Amino acid sequence: xxxxxxxxxxxxxxxxxxxxxxxxxxxxxxxxxxxxxxxxxxxxxxxxxxxxxxxxxxxxxxxxxxxxxxxxxxxxxxxxxxxxxxxxxxxxxxxxxxxxxxxxxxx
Amino acid sequence: xxxxxxxxxxxxxxxxxxxxxxxxxxxxxxxxxxxxxxxxxxxxxxxxxxxxxxxxxxxxxxxxxxxxxxxxxxxxxxxxxxxxxxxxxxxxxxxxxxxxxxxxxxxxxxxxxxxxxxxxxxxxxxxxxxxxxxxxxxxxxxxxxxxxxxxxxxxxxxxxxxxxxxxxxxxxxxxxxxxxxxxxxxxxxxxxxxxxxxxxxxxxxxxxxxxxxxxxxxxxx
Numbered sequence: 001x002x003x004x005x006x007x008x009x010x011x012x013x014x015x016x017x018x019x020x021x022x023x024x025x026x027x028x029x030x031x032x033x034x035x036x037x038x039x040x041x042x043x044x045x046x047x048x049x050x051x052x053x054x055x056x057x058x059x060x061x062x063x064x065x066x067x068x069x070x071x072x073x074x075x076x077x078x079x080x081x082x083x084x085x086x087x088x089x090x091x092x093x094x095x096x097x098x099x100x101x102x103x104x105x106x107x
Numbered sequence: 108x109x110x111x112x113x114x115x116x117x118x119x120x121x122x123x124x125x126x127x128x129x130x131x132x133x134x135x136x137x138x139x140x141x142x143x144x145x146x147x148x149x150x151x152x153x154x155x156x157x158x159x160x161x162x163x164x165x166x167x168x169x170x171x172x173x174x175x176x177x178x179x180x181x182x183x184x185x186x187x188x189x190x191x192x193x194x195x196x197x198x199x200x201x202x203x204x205x206x207x208x209x210x211x212x213x214x215x216x217x218x219x220x221x222x223x224x225x226x227x228x229x230x231x232x233x234x235x236x237x238x239x240x241x242x243x244x245x246x247x248x249x250x251x252x253x254x255x256x257x258x259x260x261x262x263x264x265x266x267x268x269x270x271x272x273x274x275x276x277x278x279x280x281x282x283x284x285x286x287x288x289x290x291x292x293x294x295x296x297x298x299x300x301x302x303x304x305x306x307x308x309x310x311x312x313x314x315x316x317x318x319x320x321x322x323x324x325x326x327x328x
Contacts, residue, residue, distance in 0.1 A: 008249065010180050011193075013267055015242065016274035017182060018189040022151035023281050025186075031280070035325040038149055038281060039288050046147040051293040052127065061123055062294060063302060069116035070306055073283060074314035076109035077276055 110279045111247045117286035118240070124293045133247065140240040148285050154190055155238045158198035163191055164236075194237040197245055201234045239282075280318045284325065291326050300327035 027037040054062075115133060118140050122130050125144070130136040145153055155164040156172070163170055170187045172195045178184045179192070209215075210227040217225050225231075235241070291299045303323040307316055 007180075009267070009271075012246065012249070013271050013274075014180055014182070014189070015193050016271060016278060018184070018186040018193075019151060019239065020274045020277055021186040022190065023278065025150075031277075032321060032325065034281065035284050035321060038284055039325055042147070042149040042285055042288050045149060045153075046289050046292050049125075049147065049289070049292055052125070054124075054294060058123075058127070059294075059298070061129065062120055062290075063305075065116050065120040065123065065129070066290070066302060067306055069113050069120065069283070070316075070319055071310070071314070072109045072116060073113035073279055073318060074310065074316060076113055076279060077315055077318070 108247075110275045111243055113279050114240075114243060114282050114286075115247075117283055121286055121289055121293075124290060134244060137240045137244045138235055141236055141238040144289070145238055145240075147289055151187075151190065152239050152282065152285055154187075154194070155236050156191060156194035156198060157236045158195065158202065159233050166191055193242065197242055198234050198237045200245070201237070201241075202232050203229055205234060206232045280321070283318070284322050287322055287326055296327050303327060 023038075024034060027034045115136065118136050119130055121144065122128065122136060122139055130139065141155065145155060150165070153165045156162075157164070161172070163172065166187055170191050172191045174184055174188055174192050178189060179196075181189075184192075206227065206229045210232065215227055217223050217227060217231055222231060287299065300323065303319060306319060307323070310316055
């Protein structure tokens, strides 16, 4: 596998493309359909898991980490709401940031 | 980076719910997902490659782990084949890194087996099985500050950058669903519903919570 920035980016891009293909495969056309299908398919896989008893402190800890996960997810989705030209200036996804910062600042 | 953390903290939550311990380090948490709870996940999260034995778990029978040159930048490669090949190269990278870190220029010798007494070559180094969650760790290390150039320069072509974000978002959403489905089993549907509703009440006006709302309606209707 290549190690240049461009080829490394492409490796990950294509991994995501193919993984998403498998996530969607034969599971419907809308996201809700896909989610429902995944949930139904998954249920037998953990049916034998025996939950441990949880106390109030445990529930507080679960809430803390789950909310942290949801916050991270919400933040990760921010670029999706932008115009692609703005989106491509985010540090995770494009060249405009590099050009802008280089033209604005001297590092 | 935040997409990675979204999945990572789901795994932290699951580890705590099952084991009553909050894991403190990333690599062991992702290893826990690959080696312990992976069978609880559906396709394609349950796919796994064991480099030490060259075996694939849960892939369709006959899936190759090698493909013609160019497979890694092709949409035409069959997706299971692509994932198997990607897992293989991830394991090879792990093996190379482990060899450099623990065996290169050192006089450790193999203790048993047909190569007993020989100096360790890369191929002698054993590595952990690889799943989607290990690839996340590879992502995480790639996306750190040392490799920032990779992301900035690699995403020069805007449609690819947009596709990258969109694919990763969808994968995060569906991965979160699989984790929360297990969580529902462990804490109960009512408790999970309460958490969804509390979060939506707190964050709904400030953040885009469409994905959390979809999971609420899917898992706790």
